[in-house]
Amino acid sequence: MITNLVLATTLALAPSPGFSWSVQPSGPKGPTGRDYFSYSAAPGDTIKDTVGVTNRSSEKMTFKVYATDAFNTADGSFALLTADKKPDDVGSWISLTKRTFTVKPGKRVDVPFTVKVPENAAPGDHSGGVLAAVTQQETTGDGQKVNVDRRVAARLHLRVNGPTTTALKVDRITASHDGPIVGDRTVKVSYRVTNTGNIRLTANAKVYTEALFTWPQGAAAEREIPELLPGSSYTFTDEITGVLPAGPLKASVRLTPSDPGGLSPARIDPTTRSITFWAVPWVVLGAAVVIALLLIRRRRPARR
The missing domain is CATH 2.60.40.10 (Immunoglobulins)
Incomplete structure (x- = not known):
C-alpha cells in the first residue's frame, strides 16, 4: 500500500481536484479554533475530546478515523506511523467507539475519542496524531493496480506530569x-x-x-x-x-x-x-620560509 500523508489543522488538499478533506480539533458544537490537540495529564487520567472531519469534496467519502504515534523523519519533519505499523505510545492510548464514517459533500462529522493515560506512563511529552484516511485503488503507468492510502491528520501532544528533562x-x-x-x-x-x-x-x-x-x-x-x-x-x-x-x-x-x-x-x-x-x-608561511632562507644564506660563511 502506498501512503500519502498530509499533516493539517485546517484545510488540506489531496493531490487530485475535488478530492479533499480537513481534520481539526472539535467539540460538541463544532471546531474549537485549536491548532492541534494539547494536554497535560497525570498517569491514570482519562481525557475525552472530539475530532472533526469535513468532506470538502464534491461527492460523498468514506473515512477511516484512528490515532497513531509520531516521529521525526531524517530531515527533521514531523511524521506519523504508516497504517501497517502498530503504535505503542500515545497512539495506543486513544480509543474510538467507531472508526469508519461516510460523510456527504460539504458536511462534517464530529468523532469523539478517549485518551486513557496508563498508570506507568513515563513523564514528559508523548506525540501522535488523530487522522482520517481514504483508501482508493489506482492504476500505475505500467498498468498495475495499487491501493493508495491518503491521510490527513491533526497533531496531538500529551505531557505526562512528573520530572522533566530539557536537553x-x-x-x-x-x-x-x-x-x-x-x-x-x-x-x-x-x-x-x-x-x-x-x-x-x-x-x-x-x-x-x-x-x-x-x-x-x-x-x-x-x-x-x-x-x-x-x-x-x-x-x-x-x-x-x-x-x-x-x-x-x-x-x-x-x-x-x-x-x-x-x-x-x-x-x-x-x-x-x-x-x-x-x-x-x-601566504604567511611562504613568506616566513623565504625570510628564513635569506637569513640562513646571509649567515653562511663565505668561501675563500
Whole structure:
C-alpha cells in the first residue's frame, strides 16, 4: 500500500481536484479554533475530546478515523506511523467507539475519542496524531493496480506530569573550509542535534568561528531548529563566510532551546559545543620560509 500523508489543522488538499478533506480539533458544537490537540495529564487520567472531519469534496467519502504515534523523519519533519505499523505510545492510548464514517459533500462529522493515560506512563511529552484516511485503488503507468492510502491528520501532544528533562545535545560536529590562497574563506560546519530530554524542543542555533584569543572570524550563521521529539536527531550544515586563514580556529555551535508547548516554567539553559581545526595561512608561511632562507644564506660563511 502506498501512503500519502498530509499533516493539517485546517484545510488540506489531496493531490487530485475535488478530492479533499480537513481534520481539526472539535467539540460538541463544532471546531474549537485549536491548532492541534494539547494536554497535560497525570498517569491514570482519562481525557475525552472530539475530532472533526469535513468532506470538502464534491461527492460523498468514506473515512477511516484512528490515532497513531509520531516521529521525526531524517530531515527533521514531523511524521506519523504508516497504517501497517502498530503504535505503542500515545497512539495506543486513544480509543474510538467507531472508526469508519461516510460523510456527504460539504458536511462534517464530529468523532469523539478517549485518551486513557496508563498508570506507568513515563513523564514528559508523548506525540501522535488523530487522522482520517481514504483508501482508493489506482492504476500505475505500467498498468498495475495499487491501493493508495491518503491521510490527513491533526497533531496531538500529551505531557505526562512528573520530572522533566530539557536537553539538546550537539555532537558529530565537523568543520571544513575552502577558498583562495589569498583572502577570506568559507567555513562549513556540520553538526547533529539530538533531543536527549523527555519533552519536545525547538531552538535557535548560532554557529560562529574564532581565532586565538577569541578573535571573531567571519559572519556568524543563525537558524531555527525545528521541533525535535524526545530521542530524535537531525544533522545541519551552516556556512560562515569571511574567515581569515589564521591558523588554528575554533568553530562553535550555541543552542538556545525553547519549549514549543510553553509548559516549562523554568528557563532552559543554552548549550555550546566547539571543535578546533586549521586554516593554514599559506601566504604567511611562504613568506616566513623565504625570510628564513635569506637569513640562513646571509649567515653562511663565505668561501675563500
